[in-house]
Amino acid sequence: MKYAKVYFDDVKVGDELPPLVKGPIQQIQLTRYAGASGDFNPIHQDDEFARAAGMGGVFAHGMLSMGFVAQAVTDWAGAGAVRKLGVRFAALVRLKDVVTCRGRVVGKSSTDDVNLVELEVWAENQKTEKVVTGRATVILAARP
Amino acid sequence: MPISINTALIGKEYPPYPFTVERGKIKEFARAIGDLNPCYLDDRVGAASEWGDLIAPPTFAVTFRDETADTGAMLRDLGTDISRILHGEQEFELFRPLQPGQTYLCRARIVDIYEKSGRSGPMAFVVRETTITDRTNDVVAAMRHITIVRL
Numbered sequence A: 001m002k003y004a005k006v007y008f009d010d011v012k013v014g015d016e017l018p019p020l021v022k023g024p025i026q027q028i029q030l031t032r033y034a035g036a037s038g039d040f041n042p043i044h045q046d047d048e049f050a051r052a053a054g055m056g057g058v059f060a061h062g063m064l065s066m067g068f069v070a071q072a073v074t075d076w077a078g079a080g081a082v083r084k085l086g087v088r089f090a091a092l093v094r095l096k097d098v099v100t101c102r103g104r105v106v107g108k109s110s111t112d113d114v115n116l117v118e119l120e121v122w123a124e125n126q127k128t129e130k131v132v133t134g135r136a137t138v139i140l141a142a143r144p
Numbered sequence B: 001m002p003i004s005i006n007t008a009l010i011g012k013e014y015p016p017y018p019f020t021v022e023r024g025k026i027k028e029f030a031r032a033i034g035d036l037n038p039c040y041l042d043d044r045v046g047a048a049s050e051w052g053d054l055i056a057p058p059t060f061a062v063t064f065r066d067e068t069a070d071t072g073a074m075l076r077d078l079g080t081d082i083s084r085i086l087h088g089e090q091e092f093e094l095f096r097p098l099q100p101g102q103t104y105l106c107r108a109r110i111v112d113i114y115e116k117s118g119r120s121g122p123m124a125f126v127v128r129e130t131t132i133t134d135r136t137n138d139v140v141a142a143m144r145h146i147t148i149v150r151l
Helices: A027-037 A047-052 A062-077 B023-033 B043-048 B073-078
Strands: A020-022 A082-089 A099-111 A114-124 A130-139 B017-020 B085-094 B103-118 B121-133 B139-150
Touching: A020 A062, A027 A062, A027 B023, A062 A082, A062 A099, A062 A114, A062 A130, A062 B023, A062 B085, A082 A114, A099 A130
Parallel strands: none
Antiparallel strands: A020 A099, A082 A130, A082 B085, A099 A114, A114 A130, B017 B103, B085 B139, B103 B121, B121 B139
16 A cells, blocks of 8 residues: 555565655656756756757756655655765666666664664666666654 | 866855745656656656655755856856866755745855866866755755866
């Protein structure tokens, strides 16, 4: 079930998040993301501009891919559960790419009534090349 | 032609600016990502939630731009332009979800600039940190942004 509640007690190191598949990436999504985010860099919209800049054509905003990774985390942990999310943009995401976001539990800790779960997160394209790598910390409730 | 980056900007603080979160912008942002979580989109779900209203997705603070500022100013200060920049890394720390109708104060600062050689040649890394506080001066969120400039 989507948005099922996950409790701190039920999470083990090594658990994997359900993969989230996004795409194929279309130009219209990059245009929508530009409008929604305010990032109108033409390198994500104008193929001629992107080629002249030496980038071989249009590519997706890194922040769109990070948004996908954040969704993979919140689909599992719940909206509002993210305490920290940090990523590196490892490779460009191109038009027609399919981006699969994944995550794995790498640690658990409890302090002052707050239960924290550390995740390794990443996104890969259809050639299984990592396009985003990072870490997340989420707060999970204890089982009542 | 290679360019050089103005490292004198390390430590530069930009003027604080207010940013008010609009309900429709949260929904537009979530839909642009294709994240249809009702906590971002459904006002009734938001009202019934522990937060009492919609919340923003984790990466929403990236939209907190200084609307009164010249957006090319930082790039010009650095000695580059938009065609040379790439997003290298991004981090968000969220102490509370961001919510519609709230006005936050953003303070941005360039904390470091360093150069490295990558597969595609020499690059400069510009590290910028932004702190986001609420009306009572509590830190609600912080973000760290690394811009890569292809030299």
